[in-house]
Amino acid sequence: DGxxxxxxxxxxxxxxQNVTLSCEQNLNHDAMYWYRQDPGQGxxxxxxxxxxxxFQKGDIAEGYSVSREKKESFPLTVTSAQKNPxxxxxxxxxxxxxxxxxxxxxxxxxxxLTVL
Amino acid sequence: EDKVVQSxxxxxxxxxxxxxxxCSYEVTNFRSLLWYKQEKKAPTxxxxxxSSGIEKKSGRxxxxxxxxxxxxxxxxxxxxxxxxxxxxCAVEGSNYKLTFGKGTLLTVxx
Numbered sequence: 001d002g003x004x005x006x007x008x009x010x011x012x013x014x015x016x017q018n019v020t021l022s023c024e025q026n027l028n029h030d031a032m033y034w035y036r037q038d039p040g041q042g043x044x045x046x047x048x049x050x051x052x053x054x055f056q057k058g059d060i061a062e063g064y065s066v067s068r069e070k071k072e073s074f075p076l077t078v079t080s081a082q083k084n085p086x087x088x089x090x091x092x093x094x095x096x097x098x099x100x101x102x103x104x105x106x107x108x109x110x111x112x113l114t115v116l
Numbered sequence: 117e118d119k120v121v122q123s124x125x126x127x128x129x130x131x132x133x134x135x136x137x138x139c140s141y142e143v144t145n146f147r148s149l150l151w152y153k154q155e156k157k158a159p160t161x162x163x164x165x166x167s168s169g170i171e172k173k174s175g176r177x178x179x180x181x182x183x184x185x186x187x188x189x190x191x192x193x194x195x196x197x198x199x200x201x202x203x204x205c206a207v208e209g210s211n212y213k214l215t216f217g218k219g220t221l222l223t224v225x226x
Contacts (some may be wrong), residue, residue: 026138031212042122042204042218043159050212090158094212099174105150105206105214107158 003027006091006108013078013085013115021111023091029093029106033073036060037088037110040064046089049074078113086115118143118209122217130225133195134163137220139205140187149188151179154202154219162190162203197222 004025013019025032031050035043045058049068063082068074074093078085091108119142141149147194148166152159163172165181165188172179176195181188192199202219207214 007220016226026127033214035216040125043206045213045214045215048213056211074180092214094214105161107160 006106013114016080018079023074025093033092035090053090117216120217126221128223134193137190141207143207145210150206152204171222200224
């Protein structure tokens with residue numbers, strides 16, 4: 001079955017620690033995204049990547065870093081510089097390079113990060 | 117900066133009512149507008165709209181885009197308690213960038 005997986009489902013971090021959230025997709029999608037969701041805020045874009053070895057900052061990139069060494073993987077590191085990292089993190093991908101067709105964005109199940 | 121505004125932010129109705137959710141946007145190089153339903157976890161896709169005036173329909177849900185007014189509406193007829201969720205609107209602009217609105221929290225009471 002094709003899809004997006006995120007791990008872990010729940011993550012607890014002590015203040016001052018960096019943590020990395022995993023996102024893997026086997027949909028052969030070019031573009032991948034990381035969003036953060038806080039209550040009443042909707043989804044806010046952290047980083048996105050259109051192609052391997054390239055990524056762009058979203059609206060709230062400060063305190064986060066990403067890499068895109070492989071098409072299927074887009075890990076997100078939450079660094080100690082992120083002031084308020086407790087949130088629900090969603091990874092997503094969008095299909096193919098052929099525009100104009102049906103380009104549904106697929107979401108992973110999410111990781112809930114809590115800073116202790 | 118791309119911007120998506122949804123209204124209302126929350127809505128409480130009774131089963132059987134019809135609801136209309138609104139989404140307006142400002143985006144550079146508009147490509148598409150998407151609607152999602154989010155219950156407990158990740159959002160699930162409802163519609164993608166690219167052309168003005170063409171209604172997309174799925175059961176009791178329908179949506180239409182107005183590119184002149186830079187807006188879209190999502191209609192739900194004969195609401196059921198299972199329709200209770202957050203409904204998210206997103207707009208795709210340049211470079212595949214998706215910007216989401218804050219969502220509308222819909223509560224359908226029996």
